[in-house]
Amino acid sequence: MPRFSVVVPAHKVQGFLRVCLESVLDQSYGDLELLAVDDCSPDASGAIIDELAARDARLRPLHLPRTGGPGPARNAGAAHADGDYLLFLDGDDLLAPGALAAIDARLRESGDPEVLLFGHERADIWERVSPRDDELSLSGPFAAFPAAWNRAVRRDFWQLLPGFGDGPYEDLPLAYDMLLAAAPGRVACLDRVCVIWRERRRGSFTTTPGRQHFAVLARYDEVFAALGPGPGAAAPSSSNAGRADAAGPGQTTGPGPGHASLVGTAHAVVYRAMADRLLEVLDDPRRIAPADRAEFFREAARSLRRHRPPGYAAPPGPEGVRLRTAVAGSYGAYRALELGAKAARTLGGRKNTAARKAYAQYYRTQLRRPVDENLVVYGAYWNRGVSCNPAAVYRKARELAPHLHGVWVVNRKDREAVPEGVDCVEVNSRRYWEVLARAKYLVNNANFTGEVIKRPEQVYLQTHHGTPLKHMGMDLRAHPAAGKSISFTRLLGHADQWDFSVSANQHSTEIWERVYPSDYETLPAGYPRNDAFFAATADDVRRLRAALGIQPGSIAILYAPTHRDYQRDFVPPLDLARLARELGPGHVILLRAHYFYGAARTAGLPEGVLDVSAHPSVEELCLASDALLTDYSSLMFDYANLDRPILVHAADWDTYRAARGVYFDLTAEPPGLVLEDEAGIAAAFRSGAWDAPAPTALRAAFRSRFCPYDDGRAAERIVRRVLLGEPGLLPVLPLPERTVAPSPRQVAPAGSPPPDHAVSVLPDAAE
Template structure:
């Protein structure tokens, strides 16, 4: 069996939001002579499952699951030990390979006679998706375009098959082009020949800055280096979660790495040429780490400065001055102080302006922030503080049962206070008690945010529950859709996500999206949605009572219609002609219409309601009750369909403006693909097709049931009636582990309305 040309090795840990993009960027390359070795470094998220999913689809992907976590370096080493390709390439799990990169790399390797190492350019991107040059482009352009004069060294026996490289002028050594040591010392901007890797026993180090020794070491030892003046990788700088963005003393390891490298280069035969270049690179890198507040905390800066200065003094080449600021820590602080004064003046001006704009209530809030936290106080909110709703309400009810020592209070707008159930303690937003509770509550639970101003204290615990599985683009992903992003402050969005301590997820899909759309340092809890517990705990009596309260006649097929919000349209009229649909459905069907909460009263719905054509349930507070009372869901692109799948009841998707919606808002799941796991049931593009789906029986036929089962398996793996208890125990009571979800075979779903009516008849008959 022929060995592949390339082995691409991807270590993966805590990168579930980006891993699909990384793996696809490799497997989708037109150049297909490769193996992709994805190494699961004991991921605590869905990374391992994503690797297995891709491996099941493409035999070129080999998944390795490590027995214990070791970090990026050991994970790469494990992949390299398994590799069979001519060349090894390394790619981090949140980075991507540029289109056609492998073909360009292969072409350059052949043109340069199979060098030991090939270096290429990269681009840098951040959470804003701003793409910046690497800084290596100028050197790579010169090295790729120009020849290297002078005699060539002999080629090692293992490489002679590649051709008479001794006569080549497009490969070089580090001594011939010492500027190569200025190229970013990373794992993913180079390919190394596998026989060279093994002959020289190359390996990444353990711990942080693991790529420094091998990146520089392979260049110092290489006899034949080539370059490619092309961006082949996009490197993502994470806001949170990586070693480089996590403050701590582990950054002192960088000093040790450079100490070893500078000691090594001093013994190199070409030390006179190489040592000054590596020294300059080390000095600039260490000073950059020291100046980065996201890496070295204030308490550790003196130690870092002392260690870095000692290393750079000890290894300073003859005639090379010590970099400015490394004479003493006091001198370094003086140099940095001038910049700090300028920044401080600007900050003071901004603070004065903010202070002038504060209301008396906000000043009161700031005073309350100085008081101690109440460890037994929980503040809840939902949907812009419109009342007791959604998953926060389910958590609140479970906490009253499981943790009665905790006092729950709801934040509610003045206009919504009359909707608060009797006996529920609440505060009106903006009142003095609201500011007091907001400042002093140990726990904060919301499905969105409490609004401004809100300053989360370090010891407060914020639980973000969300209010649905993401179908349409969310968070930072909205930047690609200007129509949907109008008026969104992405800076404020990131500030808000930075306040979360825990982030609930209903399924692996949501976990991936949240990590990418809201990149911050929270812990994702795979609990299921607490509001969905009702789908597993409701009884036949509950369902009969709900239908009676809503006015649904026994024996009637109730169809719940929930059109989604379309931010790009001003018209709030439902996309379906409801009068025609109700007429086409005929007797025996009842339409329950719930307009999106962002829409106000609709005269057309009121007229249809008054004419007896529909039941307008837009003002019904608990959507879970509407789902339980209905026989089927008719929706377009509402995230409610993911929750409704828990009930294992039919779903019909109205698809008329799918393409417009997808282009304007962006979607994560192709509801119309027809693939199991994507499409939840019957798809209909107009009123006639919707009515026909019901009259023909296709809405509940075996094919629709099979599609629904696959959809449910994908999007409801955690929902089992215990989500609220998981949340209360893990977040409010501090349990270390989450209760595991019940196996699907042990979950008891609420009975359908037909089953509930049948049980009622049996009870009435005394059976």
């Protein structure tokens, strides 16, 4: 029988659940079982639970047939628990490192009480930690925030309790009930942060406005009914009464089973907690909608008057003024107080911040015109041209939705590279602001330039442009080399504009939902740009190689190193001259420098190396190559679809990982051979080890994990779902049933003549 049973209910938390469960399984104290309860979640929460359960036998999955809410899900998990103590943790929160060891030590020190309360921290998306809601060292158990997840409960004692309710704020009454039901001397405190409560921006109960939040009023009515009439109505009935809020750490308290009233200052402590909670809910627009604020205020004021202990004095300072104003019951006075505080903050900010420049009058005028239902605006790589996932969507839309007119936004210097026949506008031109204001659909793999206002009628599709190995989005705040030029406020504002976010795999889905926290719908559709890998034929592969000047029978190695945030200029991590010499005749290196550096940085390359950095299609380069050699570029995830060899040059892995941050250890879960230097890479090709059974098996596992949706129909899925409004997504062809483009070694007969002109395997954008 384990010491601890940790119960985690999970519903629509796929972006947070994995790290939550790992925070339990990675505890230094390992005598535990983890009961993860899939509350019939419509996302991949259940799959994440099953995946981790397959790795660690301590995780016991439980899948409920229908959604019941967090309360019933916790009850279901507790019913299957075997541990001495129960702990409850929400699926988007974290158990602090060392928490279970500290809890176990405190339990033993205090004689294994029925309830142990411990501290927590609130951390928002900026990782700003709010002041603790509970100071157990000062006020004792009844000062603890009334929640399910800040206490350990003896399982035999839990079985005497009624369990959690099934409505909003379901844990609030039970949090107090268990303190009242505990036997005298059987409640203890641990004044240590054991749980990190992660406040989500969107998607959680506390960030969803609606009248369901009125339930907090009824829950506090239940609490005070259990507490009794208050200290002024009756004398203490036992020697323990009135001590609940005065106990410090190490003391055990409790009014005892059946005790009908809680007297002394504990009643005031609970009242103050209620006042803070009700006003917090009232003032939070993510919970109470503007139309409901006045009604909620009136109901809260009645509760504050009804449950106020005799002689209760409001605290000093602004908080006391807020409370007295609320108790008085005048919403007008409370609103005036609130507006006064807001005006003071605004005036203070204007002393240090210049007013934003007003939008151009032309843009404001266009925003008042009707939306053009047949207009789509596309952008890629910060306006560098027609490419990547948006380009594949554009081509498929011309085929399936010819009534839609697509316009590309491009930088002035990139306009000449736009294919003939493609309508485009320059960034910050008059027409740029016109089409952004009026287009029904916005499609991008990064973001649009300028302060773009997304209208409610518009639909924004974020395609992204790679699977994340390195840290992205809000995770970059911890990495100044990469995040120094990023405005994270603008980043969040941009994510708030998205209606759809494309995902190539479950790994990406989890990362995007956590680092770009907003209300968009994730489309597990695959990356449209990878459709080319399934459309290309043997003739296409031959023609692409000939157009690049690759001699028949040669092994073409696509070398695509990623950029380093700590390097200003492009410095190839490999000595390409040495590598070309070591490889010898019959090999050619196709150098694809990262677009951040530009093609001009690759001048003076040795014989045997072709600079393809300026080639317009990386997909064509992949099709023309026999193998990919990279370090940490996300291109490896796309290339894996081709089921061709991938080699990883990881000489500076530790430096890269420390500087940028990564989501998994690539050297432990690689798509093929991991090599340190030029000699090792060349030896792998000369010996045939580059395509031997061992790296082939690694590639198969990598492909299975990161290429679940790419089957050649990703663009069609997206066009039908987003641009045509069809419900659902087209089914995905299973991996074994897919037919990918043949490799060069399968199609290139010796001495094949090159074509007399360059041929593109991708459809012309103007077709």
